[in-house]
């Protein structure tokens with residue numbers, strides 16, 4: 195399942211994503227970040243294809259933009275580190291809608307990448323939520339006592 199984690203991307207990536215989220219407010223913005231071959235970080239802004247009214251609380255990334263990034267990773271020219279989107283006027287939790295987008299039959303479409311959610315409030319106040327996929331571990335009561 196997706197678990198909250200405390201490991202945010204590097205500051206320059208956070209700054210670029212925060213700027214995107216604030217510029218896009220009150221619509222949801224979306225994108226990804228990657229590590230380039232030369233060791234530099236890059237933030238890729240995707241287009242939220244929904245009309246403005248729907249885009250306040252949902253996003254659908256332009257599939258061609260997504261595809262071109264997945265292709266670049268396939269070719270080894272970058273390492274895709276995570277996906278982000280914003281929650282205007284809402285806390286940075288993974289919503290059921292988010293899980294529907296990133297899971298297929300309860301399995302993650304992108305198990306290696308982090309999911310970053312950016313809560314945005316008026317005046318550009320930002321809160322972060324970052325989640326990583328952890329394969330399910332046995333529950334505590336399944337373990338033998340020592």
Ligand SMILES: [Zn+2]
Pocket residue numbers: 279280281287288289292311
């Ligand atoms: Zn969301």
